[in-house]
Amino acid sequence: MKKVTITDVAKKAGVSKSTVSQYLNERYDYMGEKTKERIKSAIEDLNYSPNYLARSLKQKQTNTIGVIVANILHVFSTHVIRSIQDFCNERHFHVIVCNADDDPDKEKQFIEMLYAKQVDGMIIFPTGGNIALYKKLTNENYPIVFMDRIVPDIEIDTVLLDNKKASLIAVNNFIQNGYRKIGVISPPLIQSLTPRIERINGYKQALQLHDIPLKAEYIADTSFDKVSVHLTRMLNLKDPPGAILALNDLVLFEILAFVKTNKIRIPQDLAIIGIDDVIFASIYHPSLTTIAQPAFSMGKKAANLLLTKINNKMETGDGGIYRFEPALIIRESL
Structure with a gap:
């Protein structure tokens, strides 16, 4: 059975391949609603599935990020992970989650593994035990956001509670x-x-x-x-x-x-x-x-910061600290 290509979609929709590519990458700024509808219908009729691997190789981007949590048993950590995944999924990014157990050696192994897999960036709950590695990544302008913990003398954007x-x-x-x-x-x-x-x-x-x-x-x-x-x-x-x-x-x-x-x-x-x-x-x-x-808001902020760096090829950051307000929930235990 012949594989459906982007050329087939363009021909059926009556548009150029570049227009279909813009649609697939959600660049709709100068695209009319009727054009979008024709492309959508053509994709559905032909049962077209984009080749994300080929696209990532061409764009030198894998549309994947890594999240390294300190301890996945914390309720806060699981809520942050869920928020990050929700935000990234809506933008067609995949998330690889690793649990470091507050162990700098495990954290180092995960950072090196994710980097070798060419993930586009990382959100890290840092142990603080890999200063040289953090600096190496920032010197390479590799996209990183820290969550929950500040590492002194490392200029990486950090999201945490007050x-x-x-x-x-x-x-x-x-x-x-x-x-x-x-x-x-x-x-x-x-x-x-x-x-x-x-x-x-x-x-x-x-x-x-x-x-x-x-x-x-x-x-x-x-x-x-x-x-x-x-x-x-x-x-x-x-x-x-x-x-x-x-x-x-x-x-x-x-x-x-x-x-x-x-x-x-x-x-x-x-x-x-x-x-x-x-x-x-x-x-x-x-x-x-x-x-x-506000774990979900914090996770969304971290994901937004990271994807903005990735998509806009921005510098890693000047070490901005983004603090969120705690909320008292009064119940019966006092």
Whole structure:
């Protein structure tokens, strides 16, 4: 069976091959509606399927991007990925997703693999552990956008939450509800992980603004499997906190597991606010007050920045920081 070509489509529609090519590439600026309809009908009648591989080789573009997430288990990460895929799909770009597990060696392998596959650009949740590689790519003017984390001295556009404000909002809300003994539990405070550092600094600043003494025993940064140990220590203090701020969704999961095991009542025994709005927050009993990130808007912004660089052959960027506002979702946990 003879393969249908762009020449066949052009002949049936009564237009030139270049006009059909413009239609396929969605360059409609000077194309009339009747012309578009004729080309569309010809494509459908002939069951024409464009040769995207040949087109990509000709244009030196694969219409594929890579996304390297730090930890795909985070609700935020999955929502961002979905948003990026939706945005790219509408523009005929494919997305390859890789999970680095916050491991610089894995991240390096994924960056090199995607680069070898000639993806047109990457959105990376950077570990911060591959400075030389980041610089190499920016020096080559390779399109990159960072998500969620700032890497000092690397001029790459970065999309992230106003993390300090997220903690400020949470602590202020505790205080407005009568709590002044406020603890916080964080994953390990690795310096390169922007959200954790900014959120703990926001917690400290909020206490200072309200003239509440900072108590070291009310602060824990720990691996997820040790959250229960630190929470036990905190709640067994002579003067224990009456409220706990969970610095991200995975910490919140561990706190809720501890609460259930130890039959602690929320909010009667312990008030809780989590940064990152988990999908079950509204149906958990009692429902959970959270600070939400606009993950879908953030993913769309990152994808838009990257595709603009790719399609317009723009420079990688001057290190613009695009921060998004956190949103307080008041429920029943305080």
